[in-house]
Amino acid sequence: MLYMDYHVHCQNSPDSSEPLEEICKGAIDAGIKEIMVTDHYEMFTDDFGRKAYQPEYLTQCLESVLQCREKFKDQLYVGFGTELGQIHLQPAAAAQVTKSFPFDFVIASFHKIDNLDLKGYDYHKTNCRILKERYLDGLLAIARTGDFDCMGHVDLIKRYAAGQGVSIRLEEDEEAVRELFRILVNRNKGIEINTSGLRQAVKEQFPSRTLLKWYREEGGTIVTVGSDAHCRQDVGKGIQEAEKLLQELGFPYISRFRERKLLQEKVMIR
Ligand SMILES: [Zn+2]
Ligand SMILES: [Zn+2]
Numbered sequence: 001m002l003y004m005d006y007h008v009h010c011q012n013s014p015d016s017s018e019p020l021e022e023i024c025k026g027a028i029d030a031g032i033k034e035i036m037v038t039d040h041y042e043m044f045t046d047d048f049g050r051k052a053y054q055p056e057y058l059t060q061c062l063e064s065v066l067q068c069r070e071k072f073k074d075q076l077y078v079g080f081g082t083e084l085g086q087i088h089l090q091p092a093a094a095a096q097v098t099k100s101f102p103f104d105f106v107i108a109s110f111h112k113i114d115n116l117d118l119k120g121y122d123y124h125k126t127n128c129r130i131l132k133e134r135y136l137d138g139l140l141a142i143a144r145t146g147d148f149d150c151m152g153h154v155d156l157i158k159r160y161a162a163g164q165g166v167s168i169r170l171e172e173d174e175e176a177v178r179e180l181f182r183i184l185v186n187r188n189k190g191i192e193i194n195t196s197g198l199r200q201a202v203k204e205q206f207p208s209r210t211l212l213k214w215y216r217e218e219g220g221t222i223v224t225v226g227s228d229a230h231c232r233q234d235v236g237k238g239i240q241e242a243e244k245l246l247q248e249l250g251f252p253y254i255s256r257f258r259e260r261k262l263l264q265e266k267v268m269i270r
Helices: 020-029 048-052 055-071 091-100 128-145 157-163 170-186 195-199 209-217 239-248
Strands: 004-008 034-042 077-085 105-109 190-194 223-226
Touching (some): 004 020, 004 190, 020 034, 055 077, 055 091, 077 091, 128 170, 157 195, 190 239, 209 239
Parallel strands (some): 004 034, 034 077, 077 105, 190 223
């Protein structure tokens, strides 16, 4: 089995202080043969919020990826990706980014409602419904218009709610979630299994088994697997569990990307 981790961050991302070399060493320690570096690039409702995310930042990300790709070439492929947040808010700026850099892979994620990170909200019974609706609306807008390869951590909002003892489950919105998956499938876009939830209070990967099953039932086949590691020791965590889950749900393979193209050479699940 070729183990891959398609979602890692390093010190280029504002929320990580780990040098990419350390991330690569962590991958090699975990028996991973291919990683995708997906440092954050966030969009906001205006240009002001995006001040930390300028093209120079991605140039720096690319340089560190190319250095490590060469350095570890006998043990590991280091892919160049990005995790674009809220691309529906600034589609022109997002398109500029995706066409200006030689990405292997682009994840589209939804991290912020009204420019505030999901982890910044107080979750309680009275606001859960509206926050979940806003979250789902954001996912649908991204799915309909965005230029990306896979949608990131589809039911992420459950993480922050669970961290505050509140349950927010997208399973309660089956029709909207199935509609989301149908849009993704029609646009030939995938989803990821993001295993970071296994290391958090919610104790479950994103998305849940039920959501993965719905994605499959709607015709979805494109799935990548990533740890969302921000430090060396988390690289590769949960990858084997995720592959087992895909196998149980009847997914035939795990997808790989190069230069934004789905590779025909897939990793079969045995
Ligand atoms: Zn994310
Ligand atoms: Zn991430």
